[in-house]
Amino acid sequence: MIKLQPAPIPAELTKEVIQALTDEYKRTDKAVWQKEYIGKALLNSSYNKCCFSECKLNEEGKYDEIEHYHPKSLYPDEVVSWSNLLPINKACNTAKGNHDTKLEPIINPYLDDPKDHFYFKGYRFYGKTDVGRRTIDVVNLNDWETWVVPRFEVGKGVHEILEAVLELARNYDTGRSNSTRSRNNLLSRLRGIMIEGTEKYVYSATVATLLLNEEMYQEIKIILIRNGLWNENFSSIEKQMRYCALDTKP
Structure with missing residues (x-):
């Protein structure tokens, strides 16, 4: 995992669009974040890699998904909040599930530098901090x-x-x-x-x-x-x- 530079919010994702998509999600539970302009901007910011594992997305079955750092099931008002969206592969997304990142934070690669929280030995990550150790467990980085x-x-x-x-x-x-x-x-x-x-x-x-x-x-x-x-x-x-x-x- 490396520190990522946040992508600029897409021009299409205006305040009005954010509100409309959020309202739609609350009404219908639809995947309103599945927009080409959202996915493309996130993938560009991570060089088409998963923000946690660094695997190449859309290769070898590692399909890209849009992850909500704070889970949408718990925090629906952030369902298309730009700072809450991450590019991720299915394995990491499935492992993370509905983990409550507000109660028990994990690394957000756009905000946190992983080297402050991890060290690397024997091809495994080890936590320097509670946040690092929790990230390893929640995202299953040492599977x-x-x-x-x-x-x-x-x-x-x-x-x-x-x-x-x-x-x-x-x-x-x-x-x-x-x-x-x-x-x-x-x-x-x-x-x-x-x-x-x-x-x-x-x-x-x-x-x-x-x-x-x-x-x-x-x-x-x-x-x-x-x-x-x-x-x-x-x-x-x-x-x-x-x-x-x-x-x-x-």
Whole structure:
């Protein structure tokens, strides 16, 4: 989970429309929030990811739904309140159910920074705070099959790529393979895996946390710096990774 930047309220969602949709929901119990302009704005704000799990929505059965942070069944007046709407996948939405977030708050990724409430270890989230621990339980973020295994598979891929990049870096550093082609291959592959730890990509918190705490990554960085290959672009990407990364200790 990463901190998200709230999307501007859609122009179509005027005060009058909000009131009309709210009244309609109270009368009919219809899904009045299911509007294309609402869903599109929310998905854009999360880069088409679930705001809790960071899985890609509309892929592999992880269909997008619009979540009400404060449940609509308990707080119908907020059924289309813009600050109450979140992009979510079905598994997280089902797990959260009608949990009363006013009585027992959980993380709202648009308002709270998850790194203040979580740390990450063994592909599982652990709470630093009561809010963090409650979020893990309410949204079921450590479900083994649904979330832990996919994070592990992502981590496995990260380590495999790092091993290959480290070999390229060592070969370049020692002069065994320091042609222009070898240099460009090294830089391209490193940049590619680093970018996956930035906010637009699925499981970016997992990738960023693993990379920044991996000895292989640190050795590659040192080699690039020594050879004058670490540039502003890499520094910029690493800064974006730090935005997404979680602590690995309480």
